[in-house]
Amino acid sequence: MRASALYYAYGHTPVLSGIDLEIPPGRVTAIAGTNGAGKTTLVEILAGVRIPDSGVVDRRATVVLVVQRPHVPDELPLTAGDVVALGAQSPAARQQRGQGRRARTAAVAAALDRVGASELCPIPFADLSGGQRQRVLIAQGLAVGARILLLDEPAAGLDADSRARTREILAEEARRGVAVACVTHDRDDLESADRVLWIEDGAARLGVNG
Numbered sequence: 548m549r550a551s552a553l554y555y556a557y558g559h560t561p562v563l564s565g566i567d568l569e570i571p572p573g574r575v576t577a578i579a580g581t582n583g584a585g586k587t588t589l590v591e592i593l594a595g596v597r598i599p600d601s602g603v604v605d606r607r608a609t610v611v612l613v614v615q616r617p618h619v620p621d622e623l624p625l626t627a628g629d630v631v632a633l634g635a636q637s638p639a640a641r642q643q644r645g646q647g648r649r650a651r652t653a654a655v656a657a658a659l660d661r662v663g664a665s666e667l668c669p670i671p672f673a674d675l676s677g678g679q680r681q682r683v684l685i686a687q688g689l690a691v692g693a694r695i696l697l698l699d700e701p702a703a704g705l706d707a708d709s710r711a712r713t714r715e716i717l718a719e720e721a722r723r724g725v726a727v728a729c730v731t732h733d734r735d736d737l738e739s740a741d742r743v744l745w746i747e748d749g750a751a752r753l754g755v756n757g
């Protein structure tokens with residue numbers, strides 16, 4: 548995916564001031580920068596859930612954005628498995644795997660297994676810890692099977708083993724040809740990424756390993 552000349556302001560406060568970037572397939576791109584630099588705003592624009600003031604995003608493929616663990620009302624009766632099934636029911640997933648219930652159930656089980664969360668499947672999402680929710684949301688993103696996978700600090704709140712597993716999963720996705728971009732502050736994530744895109748003063752520049 549490519550984006551060019553992206554501008555975005557909250558009210559009169561500019562956040563992105565002419566961003567040009569590429570998120571290439573087959574690579575893990577880490578998106579880094581100080582707190583408030585505009586990383587979340589940028590990935591929301593790349594995913595199409597926020598509209599830039601000006602500029603162009605060229606996606607040409609299905610996109611999924613894994614957000615940071617959302618609050619789910621306790622009265623919403625969704626299990627972890629249901630949350631992942633929302634990803635497995637997306638049009639992109641159905642196109643790849645067919646419409647059948649069996650294929651969907653298998654996709655949910657496989658995605659939960661990849662993040663080491665199979666045992667969480669029947670548990671209400673609202674009852675999960677922050678880190679458990681985050682793993683389920685990563686599984687939901689994987690179940691979509693999108694060709695562009697964007698993640699906003701997926702490792703926030705995860706223990707060391709889960710962070711390492713998340714890094715492995717992103718590398719696996721890139722090896723399958725997926726374009727992966729991951730907002731992160733984690734030093735190990737930055738070192739293991741194929742490329743690092745630094746967001747600073749409203750602009751993006753490639754880091755040394757990119």
Ligand SMILES: Nc1ncnc2c1ncn2[C@@H]1O[C@H](COP(=O)(O)OP(=O)(O)OP(=O)(O)O)[C@@H](O)[C@H]1O
Binds near residue numbers: 557582583585
């Ligand atoms: N809804 C909003 N209304 C007004 N200002 C906002 C809003 N969301 C974000 N901002 C401001 O825009 C700037 C960029 O925010 P953003 O969340 O994109 O940064 P970030 O790089 O993801 O930060 P962090 O590393 O802390 O998550 C910040 O100065 C923030 O205060």
